Amino acid sequence: MKQIAFIGLGHMGLPMARNLLKAGFQLSVFDLVQSAVDQLAGEGARAAASATEASENAEVIVSMLPASRHVEGLYLGDDGLLSRIPAGRLVLECSTIAPESAKKVHQAARERGIDLLDAPVSGGTAGAAAGTLTFMVGGDAAALEKAQPVFAAMGKNIFHAGPDGAGQIAKVCNNQLLAVQMIGTAESMAMGVANGLDPKVLAEIMRQSSGGNWVLERYNPWPGVMENAPASKGYGGGFMAELMAKDLGLAQETAQVSASSTPMGALALQLYRLLLKQGKGKQDFSVVQQLFRDER
Amino acid sequence: MKQIAFIGLGHMGLPMARNLLKAGFQLSVFDLVQSAVDQLAGEGARAAASATEASENAEVIVSMLPASRHVEGLYLGDDGLLSRIPAGRLVLECSTIAPESAKKVHQAARERGIDLLDAPVSGGTAGAAAGTLTFMVGGDAAALEKAQPVFAAMGKNIFHAGPDGAGQIAKVCNNQLLAVQMIGTAESMAMGVANGLDPKVLAEIMRQSSGGNWVLERYNPWPGVMENAPASKGYGGGFMAELMAKDLGLAQETAQVSASSTPMGALALQLYRLLLKQGKGKQDFSVVQQLFRDER
Amino acid sequence: MKQIAFIGLGHMGLPMARNLLKAGFQLSVFDLVQSAVDQLAGEGARAAASATEASENAEVIVSMLPASRHVEGLYLGDDGLLSRIPAGRLVLECSTIAPESAKKVHQAARERGIDLLDAPVSGGTAGAAAGTLTFMVGGDAAALEKAQPVFAAMGKNIFHAGPDGAGQIAKVCNNQLLAVQMIGTAESMAMGVANGLDPKVLAEIMRQSSGGNWVLERYNPWPGVMENAPASKGYGGGFMAELMAKDLGLAQETAQVSASSTPMGALALQLYRLLLKQGKGKQDFSVVQQLFRDER
Amino acid sequence: MKQIAFIGLGHMGLPMARNLLKAGFQLSVFDLVQSAVDQLAGEGARAAASATEASENAEVIVSMLPASRHVEGLYLGDDGLLSRIPAGRLVLECSTIAPESAKKVHQAARERGIDLLDAPVSGGTAGAAAGTLTFMVGGDAAALEKAQPVFAAMGKNIFHAGPDGAGQIAKVCNNQLLAVQMIGTAESMAMGVANGLDPKVLAEIMRQSSGGNWVLERYNPWPGVMENAPASKGYGGGFMAELMAKDLGLAQETAQVSASSTPMGALALQLYRLLLKQGKGKQDFSVVQQLFRDER
Incomplete structure (x- = not known):
């Protein structure tokens, strides 16, 4: 043993x-x-x-x-x-x-x-x-x-x-893509709802269509769409926004080494930093949904 | 009948x-x-x-x-x-x-x-x-x-x-998300490969992880990863980049109506327009991969 | 007469x-x-x-x-x-x-x-x-x-x-550039101050260097840098953020007509919309500075 | 002595x-x-x-x-x-x-x-x-x-x-803003010209208006607008695009240290990297204008 x-x-x-x-x-x-x-x-x-x-x-x-x-x-x-x-x-x-x-x-x-x-x-x-x-x-x-x-x-x-190091590279590639998909899902959800769609219906349509992704399968950022997702529990638990910001920072360091252009990943980092400035770093990373909802 | x-x-x-x-x-x-x-x-x-x-x-x-x-x-x-x-x-x-x-x-x-x-x-x-x-x-x-x-x-x-109109709204939400995921996938693929990863291995890791999405399931933009994807056939066939640009334009019109903020979707449109300026509008929309590969 | x-x-x-x-x-x-x-x-x-x-x-x-x-x-x-x-x-x-x-x-x-x-x-x-x-x-x-x-x-x-129409086109080109410069100035100001620079000193250095622009000449977004700028009067008066969002929307309509790619202008619009969602549409457009300051 | x-x-x-x-x-x-x-x-x-x-x-x-x-x-x-x-x-x-x-x-x-x-x-x-x-x-x-x-x-x-270090911080803040203004100017120039404006007329209007900046004063990126600018000499000489990419990389490192959000600066870096991928790194940084012009 x-x-x-x-x-x-x-x-x-x-x-x-x-x-x-x-x-x-x-x-x-x-x-x-x-x-x-x-x-x-x-x-x-x-x-x-x-x-x-x-x-x-x-x-x-x-x-x-x-x-x-x-x-x-x-x-x-x-x-x-x-x-x-x-x-x-x-x-x-x-x-x-x-x-x-x-x-x-x-x-x-x-x-x-x-x-x-x-x-x-x-x-x-x-x-x-x-x-x-x-x-x-x-x-x-x-x-x-x-x-x-x-x-x-x-x-x-x-x-x-x-x-050597390939595990880390795969991880930052994956998490960069995850962040992009989380934000992309959140903004399409918000746009659809603002134009009159029911969030559950929209989420289901996209999940089964070419917009389908892991976020829509397991982790919908709109409160109430998935009972067990952090979004439905006040964005508690899960994977903290500040940890996603850390990973996106690692992704940018990696892109710097290879001179890679990653416009979506770079923008994702900046948006997570805006969120951190609003004091939401300790909430689940799906709280990025709130950036796109009307607070007025 | x-x-x-x-x-x-x-x-x-x-x-x-x-x-x-x-x-x-x-x-x-x-x-x-x-x-x-x-x-x-x-x-x-x-x-x-x-x-x-x-x-x-x-x-x-x-x-x-x-x-x-x-x-x-x-x-x-x-x-x-x-x-x-x-x-x-x-x-x-x-x-x-x-x-x-x-x-x-x-x-x-x-x-x-x-x-x-x-x-x-x-x-x-x-x-x-x-x-x-x-x-x-x-x-x-x-x-x-x-x-x-x-x-x-x-x-x-x-x-x-x-x-009334909800079909169109769902469609533009979905296709906006699809474009974001296509570009996000393409830039993470390019970054991983530029840092030494094998494209097939990286694609498979992300597909099975939290970066998973429809693009990785069916439509990988890196040539050779999926035998039947347009990327493996010279980006022929499929869904033309100029049609994706059209749909992203409709998404921005929709966002304008509801004053929605869609930073990822807006950036996707601009990147597709850069691609169109390079004369690639008639190729499959996964040709966006080429923006992120080294031409030197 | x-x-x-x-x-x-x-x-x-x-x-x-x-x-x-x-x-x-x-x-x-x-x-x-x-x-x-x-x-x-x-x-x-x-x-x-x-x-x-x-x-x-x-x-x-x-x-x-x-x-x-x-x-x-x-x-x-x-x-x-x-x-x-x-x-x-x-x-x-x-x-x-x-x-x-x-x-x-x-x-x-x-x-x-x-x-x-x-x-x-x-x-x-x-x-x-x-x-x-x-x-x-x-x-x-x-x-x-x-x-x-x-x-x-x-x-x-x-x-x-x-x-015919050229006046409007010139106007949207100018205002798009103005918005990009306002945000660009605001984020460089915030980054410099977060790294220990005095806002007045940084503003003056950039104003006299290759970063110089109309915003730094007349309309600095950091409170206290310019006595008469809206930023120093609680972002009152001036040119409302919601009007800038309107002009940036017209710019995107114009870009759509000519299939122009304007990544900075498109991003500026999205950031102004985020600001409007925070209820700041009636404040001067330099209030975008607040997006980049620490609220914690 | x-x-x-x-x-x-x-x-x-x-x-x-x-x-x-x-x-x-x-x-x-x-x-x-x-x-x-x-x-x-x-x-x-x-x-x-x-x-x-x-x-x-x-x-x-x-x-x-x-x-x-x-x-x-x-x-x-x-x-x-x-x-x-x-x-x-x-x-x-x-x-x-x-x-x-x-x-x-x-x-x-x-x-x-x-x-x-x-x-x-x-x-x-x-x-x-x-x-x-x-x-x-x-x-x-x-x-x-x-x-x-x-x-x-x-x-x-x-x-x-x-x-200590403040000189470097001021420099990256300034150059980040310069890059944002260069790209912002280039995309507004391209949009105006694509909609029928004369490049010299548009440049002059913006220079004297609220879009005014150092680029419009000294360094217009549109060929022929300024006789002595690199744009009018085949984008030779001046400040190489790859050096601007280097400075924008330093800006992102600086932003990382302070957790600053700089969406415009981050996007500028990504766009310069796209340009480098097209083999234009040794040309003057105003060559970014070519991204936005029609090559078809």
Whole structure:
């Protein structure tokens, strides 16, 4: 039975770690927030006082951190975790970070003979809790083969996106498109309703037609159209607008590296920033619907 | 067995009329282009020398014309068809036109006791030929009930969008969203590929994730990803970029009426116009992919 | 001394008419709002009960109305003013309307031997009061020659933009550019201040550099930078955001006619509509600055 | 008489250094391109084999490099120039780089008691040759006082934008606004001409009206409107589109730091990237006009 270290027990990391426990893995966990560590310790994990301590004897290390600087801080440098673990270990870096940053960490791991995969997820806190996350994985196919049972305990779809950093690139491409579709859906919904259509009828027509998309299937931004969507619960829960703004920022960094032109993605970022300025960053990202509704 | 007049035998109208013939309806047809009339006459329709002549004795009139001005020209005014047919007839106006224009024609029909439905379609020439069009219908539910067998001979999904003009509004909402998704998909595809991803792999990841949409399901704009998509056949066939520009123009007219803000839809129109300026208006609308690929 | 009929005594028309009186012209005036008529009657104008009555004996007719439909309603049709005045009269149509609409009125005037100029203005209510408006004039040079003294009593710059409708086209081009510059200035101001710059210093640097524009010269949107700008008076007075939205709508109609791509102008319209949805339509158009400031 | 080291003799640096020579300063120069060094040596400068050698005995160091990484490479690190020159020296860093990068270099200079100013320029190669550049300066006012004679030999307007990095921030704000105005002007010009206006007449009307801006004053993008503008010389010379794309990229990095929403600036970047994809990056940035003209 594998021994796993899990570092980063936030909104996503905690339920992901819990699913590893449920699947029978032995877990040692670390987070800067002690209460999160304590909670998992109460469920059978071993509490560690540092990432290094958690990683001792662990065959696999899983990390889930907020941003590029945390990941680089954890792994790189003379004191970094990659300098403290033996060759041959497997690292599953699941944070959503800049592809350039992921490539740096990959490079450092390679130099030390450590197998590392960048494996950002989609599916939100609900998917993390249910163990139905999607993993988009960059790195060697052989390492992915080894990691399969670990991913399988936390997610449903595991995609091999390509070489080092490819997981992050697939993630920002996907989330950029998601944001564009969310806003595009929201503005077409608002325009249709303003011209007299019933929101449920319009949503259903577009869902079954060439306008169909994941937002219309699962996550309609108009309150009342889907009972379980965040829009119908005051835009609570779900995927926070400020996290979408973060991902769209990563997309623009990625576009900068390749000099790609992404007019829709760039506009989506600006509109989410307008929304954040209105104090709505902590609400679900479908709250962008409110930009297009009449407040008068 | 119903007698139907069919007016407007263009790329869409001709195969639609043919499907009515196949379904056993008696058809009298008219178009300004004599060869189209002759072709259907050869398949069993009665050739008429004018819209008025075609409509004599027809219980149902179906029209499929290029733009608002043609529809208003056909139906309205002292010489218009609505002044020449008796009350009680059923008119299925299938052209894609401005909602305001559709409402005018509805109003004139109501005043004369004629049942009229605005019923624009989606599905393109392929759907017209296969009889799998989607109809988005505005007008009275009772009239739609009567029209059902006629629609069923030409299409698969028949939606009642709402009152007079609602079909047109649903159509422009849907097509605006489709354009946004096409461009959003194209720019994420280009960004991913420019950063080293395989286009087929990226397309599949997004299709199965929260970026999923109709474009990724059926109509990927990157050449070679889908064997049967226009992108893999030199962007031939399909739905012409200039027709998408027309629909996006109708969307902006609709937004103007309701003072709706549709930043993504407005940007989509401008990008399609850039494409038209490059001489690509007659290619399939997925040719927008080329805007985002490196030509150097 | 010329006899002039002035039709339309709103925020712009009233001070324009007053300047004609001051310049010594004999004025007969009409508006649907009786109080406006009374006010000018008290200052020496002759009050008329209709546009037709006002136009009797007038060598020149000046009109200043809200939108295309009012102008078409006044001049066109069997009861229209153009059918009621003799050939040889001079009509100065100063409203801001769709170029297509202006061309229709021109055409009708030509058929009746009436000289008509489309002559929209810029300069706002302040320019109307001070008699410093800019007139952008479309139509025959000879008619403009005759109209010169009348324009000169109301404005400072009189441009001959070109043939029928050219005044309207020049106006929408100018105002589209103005809106783009206002928003561009507002977002660069907000970005600079958010990064620690003093708004007055930044405004002055850009004003004197390649970012210089009319907004930075006269109308800075950041409160406190210019003592007399609307921004420093709670965004009161000036040129209402909803009127800018109207002009940007006309610009999009114009772009539609010529299939022009205007991504910046289209985006400007959408952003102004977002602003209107926040209930700020009656404030000066520089209030767009608030979209970009932090409200948290 | 001051001894100055000049590092970076590219399109901008070379003429700037030449103006220092003309003003009577003693100059030692370095560039990786030997021919540039030789050229200035032939005009009286002392050729140095490295930046360190050039800086020996120099009271003032001026640098003009392509991008952030070159500037950080020159000044920072154990081998960096800031570690090799004595306290009390004055460094004028004139490159256009990321504000964050400028702040790092400032910080390193402060720690070593070296006076450093970030002082990016505007005015292009023409301004560099004529000695009429604008300097936007960030850092201490006292250091700026000392630097005044050096700046005065190369430029006309010297602005103190604020503390460390403020010069860069002012520069990106200005250039973002310039790009927005260039595109806004280009699209209004194209729309007006497509609707029948004479380009010279339209340009003049907008220049004198509320659409007036630096582009219309000095740099009209429509060929033939201004004899000396790059547009009238095949879009040669001037300020290359790829450099504008670089500056707009810096603007987006800056907006990212402050979470600023800059929809116009973001769209400008995307449109310049489309232009670069068409192989027009080496042409003057006013070539964006061609996006909006009909190529059919």
